[in-house]
Amino acid sequence: MPYRAPVKDIRFILDHVVGFAEVAATPRFSEATPDLAEAILTEAGRISTDILAPLNKGADHTPARLENGAVVSSPGFAEGYRAIADGGWVGMAASPAHGGMGLPISLALGVDDMMSGACLALQLKPLLSKGQIEALEHHASDAIKALYLPRLTSGEWSGTMNLTEPQAGSDVGALRTKAVPNGDGTFAISGQKIFITWGDSDLTPNVCHLVLARLPDAAEGTRGISLFMVPKFIPDAHGKLGDRNSLRVVSLEHKLGIHGSPTCVMQFDGAKGWLVGAPHKGMAAMFTMMNNARLSVAAQGVGVAEAALQHALAYAMDRRQGATPVAGQGTIIDHADVRRMLAAMRAEVFAARSIALSCAVAIDMASATGNADWQARAAFLTPIAKAYGTDTACSVAHQGVQIHGGMGFIEETGAAQFLRDARILPIYEGTNGIQAMDLVARKMADGGEAAFRLIDEVERGAEAARSARPDLAGDVWSAAEALREATEALVAMPLNDRFAGAVPYLRAFSLVLGGAAHLKAMQADPGREALARVMIRRLLPEHGALLAQAKEGAAGLYAVGADDLAA
Template identity: 45%
Template sequence: MQAYLPPIEDYRFLLSEVLGFDDAMGELGQETDLDLALAVLEEAGRFCADVLHPINREGDEQGSRIVDGEVRTPPGFAAAYRDFAEGGWTTLSASPDHGGQGLPFILQLWFDEMMSATNLSFGLFPGLTRGACEAIAAHASDDLKAIWLEPLVNGQWTGAMALTESGAGTDLALLKAKAAPKGDGAYAVTGTKIFISSGDHDFGGNIVHLVLARLPDAPPGVKGISLFLVPKFLPDGEGGFTVRNTMSVGALEKKMGIHAQPTCVMNYDEATGWLVGEPHRGLAAMFTMMNAERLMVGIQGLGIAGGAYQQAVAYARERLQGRSADGARGPVSIIEHADVRRMLLQVRAFVEGGRALAGWTALQLDRARSHPDAAERAQADALVALLTPVVKAGFTDFGFESAVQAQQVFGGHGYIREWGMEQFVRDARIAQIYEGTNGVQAMDLVGRKLTLGGGSVVTGFLDRIESDLAAAQAQPDAAHVAQRVQSALQRLREVTVSLHGADIHATGSAAVDYLRMFTLVSMGWMWARMAAAATTGSEQHSAKRAVARFFVDRMLPQVDALATAIAAGSEAITALADDAF
């Protein structure tokens, strides 16, 4: 495979010319400026290119395995994680209150993109740990925070979340794991969980599981779920953590992709744990972690697409086949062929549009965390909530499609393992499934997020897009792009209004199509902003304008077809009787 090239120049363009990074940081009272941000991203990109990318393929082929009841990760992974932690990368965006650097989340999100582009399996270890830290910081008692947070933040320990059971997947109301008080403030947690990413490994240190279980007096359903902190190693009374808890890895899931990531069946046999948050309120606490993970998973789709694009472009430039369009030359690089160019442009248009939208969303999360005005914090938090299912589901759908398109550029070689493209396809597929399937995300968008603030949040977001499009239309080089996005935005507004108050059949039938509409329009907004910013004759600016034109002319028209499908209603979906399938 070709070496990975971190997209630093694109980050520079977005931070300095599109997203107004320095002004945003000034408004938040942050000392981070453009130069520091780029220096961090350059170092992060170097780690991904030099450390993570070289062990990715062998990690896929070797996979994690169980030896004497313990997980062994593939060669190089334990050493890479030690380098990762010693380099301070686990602390990047964490709060200084717990030993973190407190850097802007946009840097974390784009670092996640580069990790996903180079080694998706590895990126899950720090990503899940970060989510566990957020849940503990938001909901645990001060005593628990004092013991567990700093070692998790500094990378000495790692985290995992244990939700799913064989009989309770998306429907957590069905889970059966139990937790009984031990009389000393701790609980005995018993049950079996499946699909537990990073459930065990050989990096050294503790592994802190956040486990959903029911107390003896728990009411039925989701209102009876509590959250427990269950570590692999317990305190030994002498300041260390050497006592092995009664939890074990029953098996490793045999998966389509992410082979290097240990996805565990975990058995808890009266394992000692501590309650996080209030009794019977565990689902709310767990969703703090899950929402953080959903943004991370969306970025996995983006990263996979970006990594696959780089490989496909390199191959298309080198592969000689066929004749030029005028028939005068041959063989030519396949990048000259129209269909290859279409595939590459389709992937690039998603990657660069998605990268911009991810950056804007991350800046909203920074505002929600640290803006001095409470009203601004609340508004930004609502926007992040609105866009979380869009990033998670929209980006992973487009990410998988992009991996397939990039593989297609290779023709038959894309199907052969040695080129690495089939791993991108296999690894990308899980992102559409875990942390809530994309269908669930679409239902969340339509059923919950469109009603935030009585509908004012989505209306305000669409108004914001409209305002930016009006400004972009005043730029000659961006006018065409802005006009096409404006037309798509109007269709999205009409469909949004039609879904308010619709019945469950209508919303269920429309949800996936609506989320894709929303994603396309949101990326179109970013492309209009990028086209308006790309005003010079530089190679980078000329390329931005060209890709923006491709997006609005060749990808954005999907909005019209999606709106037509939604307008057809639910009858075509519900007409066939269940027993006729």
């Protein structure tokens, strides 16, 4: 089935679940009226459905390739990227000072969701540019901003981030790339970076690399890392491209999925670079880009899950197999187990989308008001949104293959592509295990205050719904109270004991937030009760077992020796 952008669902969540009206009521975002939001989401949905989605399958079969040291993109990607860039979609949330629209991240995230569902491999290119734009806005010198931001914002140039090295993955502090002063304010960057998404491109005339490297006097570890802008072609002060820089693509990675997105091994051989931010403070600047990317990857997960669900639903509505136990379509959707899978898929897509958009609203409110509580809420929700959104992508795509049965294992049906494409998302921008550890460590450094505020909010919402639906509201309230008790226990634990239960704790928190989102949706539209019941009565009960794991600590894990694992 052709992909259809879920404009209606995104608009409903913004209006009735996550409080987008509060964002539009701020002076900073007063232009984000209901009419403007509708127009933006509708047009982005049209581009996603009509222009980007038809490219997805072809890019899987005709991947990006390296010819004579240059990347050649998949067929149709040039036209697809031009539709994104020319429409102003790269700079939606960027500052108007450099050509951006200055719109809320909440709306931009809805667009990311739809474009990711349409063609993840292509959407990755503007995603990296958006993150680079935010990093430069916050950390770059005025000269770098003036030169790079207008061209990145328009989509004329594109951006990347270069962190990972063969020996330095999650342990970024182990990187070896060097930056040596040239004596003229620039630096010679030398080293190799791997896993660089869209590290080269024939879709834009220049690719702008943000590269982490060490100055000669740098300390060991992350405190000694600096950040540099290293363009493929060196521009003059007016943006005219000059000499090619001393960098090249060594090879393209052979990947499980997202074949249309070139993942490059990059070699820098004394390439000319410009310092971004203060010396030895590169991680702060890079984390600005990474946090932006983490929420965008959450939206990518939701988008791919949406596409996989639509594909599976179309198959289930058409496929006839065996006698169905109830009168209906006469197809496999009338089998209880298939209906169970589809209902759970839709319930979790709605929950994950709601959590991601709630995080975006918190970011918008923090930037519009400067309020510390909004900032803490956004920070706390970011790892939850990223991990739950991307785990949902994998689980929904997995169930989509299952619904297809044997045909799901056949590439021609298209179900397998969603699973292959989705599998990178829980690894991107810090694995989901790292997200969970961040949640229970850095994000609970306040003694759990941000967590408890969210739990209080869920309980207030459940109390408000109790008179209309006491059963479902009571289940959500009880789950939130169990989450409160587990949070209190985790805050009192040593850090490694928290880490041992971090992943189940994050999923339990996600399910509670998802249940609350469905409860709020049902109050706004009683027609959504059936899906709310699936979420609250079938999926939310997992929280008890998950929280039991979360409180178990680390000792039992370390009691399992290497011999036990090898047996």
